């Protein structure tokens with residue numbers, strides 16, 4: 001039987017903006033990342049468990065460096081796509097609880113994705129929703145595939161990738177599995193869709 005989302009979704013006028021209401025009534029905003037998210041993401045990093053950070057970055061990371069953060073919050077138009085789940089407050093004031101992104105070099109038709117749903121929000125189906133959104137965006141950009149390297153022991157992420165049609169492949173990184181979802185051929189759109197300023 002097909003599973004359903006365990007939260008309520010209210011569209012906010014764009015495919016990439018939604019209000020999410022969790023079963024307990026807690027509200028979140030799903031939206032594209034904003035430059036003002038830099039400080040909340042940097043400061044909130046210390047609240048993450050070392051293990052979830054290791055699973056996301058494939059190795060231990062003590063703090064996010066400024067250069068990485070600056071690039072993260074200013075996606076290159078048509079090449080990077082970054083969604084966050086945040087408190088329903090203005091960017092800069094809102095804590096960010098999840099980040100999902102993909103990125104590709106200019107001219108490439110394959111994009112690498114990564115996702116982190118913090119333990120504050122995990123287990124509600126939000127990782128599933130975010131990965132579905134990345135897939136939708138990748139398709140709309142006409143990409144050939146979306147891929148990610150996942151630690152071999154990261155069973156929840158591998159199950160999530162399986163559930164969303166990713167195939168497992170050997171990876172260059174020792175101890176990791178590459179998961180890849182391929183899309184039917186289309187022309188690559190280097191310019192973001194109209195109506196969605198995504199950077």
Ligand SMILES: CC(C)(COP(=O)(O)OP(=O)(O)OC[C@H]1O[C@@H](n2cnc3c(N)ncnc32)[C@H](O)[C@@H]1OP(=O)(O)O)[C@@H](O)C(=O)NCCC(=O)NCCS
Nearest residue numbers: 003004005055056115116117122123124125126127128163
């Ligand atoms: C892996 C991770 C992204 C999962 O996020 P999450 O929000 O907890 O996951 P979800 O709640 O969406 O999914 C949990 C389960 O429900 C399923 N599910 C959720 N919503 C669903 C839906 N609408 N339909 C069908 N299945 C659904 C998922 O497939 C998964 O199945 P499982 O219980 O067999 O594992 C999160 O734990 C995380 O960020 N971990 C640390 C960082 C990391 O590992 N990143 C991956 C590196 S790329």
